[in-house]
Amino acid sequence: MYNFRAMNTTIATYYLNEQHNRQTEAWFRHVENTLSRFLPESELSQLNRTENTPFLPSDVLYEAVAAADRFYYETDGVFNPYLGRDICRLGYDRSFEKIESGNVEIQNQFLTNKEAPAEIDPKMRMITIHGAMIDLGGIGKGWTAQQAANQLSKKTPFGGIAAGGDIIVWGMPKENWNINISTPESWDKQLFSFKLDRPAGIATSSTVKRSWKDKNGQTHHHILDPRTHESSQSDLIQVSVIAPDLAVAEVYAKCMIILGWEKGIEWVLEKRKDLGIVGVKNDHSIVTGGAIRDYSSEGLIYYGERTVHSHS
CATH class of the missing domain: 3.10.520.10 (ApbE-like domains)
Structure with missing residues (x-):
């Protein structure tokens, strides 16, 4: 077993050799730096600062957001990756360990566009958001691990x-x-x-x-x-x-x-x-x-x- 910290949790790999462990760790860190809403310089944060303006993302950001958007429509909006402003309004506007429980000021007003919060253009591979802030949260972590497994399964007969x-x-x-x-x-x-x-x-x-x-x-x-x-x-x-x-x-x-x-x-x-x-x-x-x-x-x-x- 190999352990490392990423995405505010401990990641463990099983039955992988040293090279594959290092590649997995590098992949998680790259995706975290791309998809984190807590890093002002991340690509997701850059996208979230746009409004009604087509954004040309990297492949990682495009694929992750496109996957989340597909689930948004598949679940009739029950799964909603466009509630970033609301989760911030409730106090989760920083990495979880930095939240001072009992000292969080809640804002009452929220603003999230309920109609087509984003447009995903599969031909141009561009993303346009409308009145929303994307929060990939748990699906970002799950998607990252699944993508790593998809690649590792081609190289090693079993692993986790x-x-x-x-x-x-x-x-x-x-x-x-x-x-x-x-x-x-x-x-x-x-x-x-x-x-x-x-x-x-x-x-x-x-x-x-x-x-x-x-x-x-x-x-x-x-x-x-x-x-x-x-x-x-x-x-x-x-x-x-x-x-x-x-x-x-x-x-x-x-x-x-x-x-x-x-x-x-x-x-x-x-x-x-x-x-x-x-x-x-x-x-x-x-x-x-x-x-x-x-x-x-x-x-x-x-x-x-x-x-x-x-x-x-």
């Missing part, structure tokens, strides 16, 4: 990358991949584990780990409901999604948290039959649904006393 709540594995080692998912409250406590029978991407989103309080004591977190422009308030505090692609898993984990379990599971499975979904509700019970057994024939192993409900 773990990036915070994101995991992508390709190929199969002698023993099946063993995946551990932590509790919403702590990275160090296991909630459940499972063995993967095939390559997959697993994304876990939580409203707890990246949360903060404003000056009035109200708690906010980084997953915004596009219907309210505020932190989502559903009955789910954590969702893990297993998918063929890590960016897909990232997007639908956030959509589930926004929509809540009952509405979310029906909505997601109408769109994607190939997802396995594990949610943690406000009462800390676990709910499961979708195609989990397609990825893990042995199913999930839970830690601690948990009430588990399965959606058939």
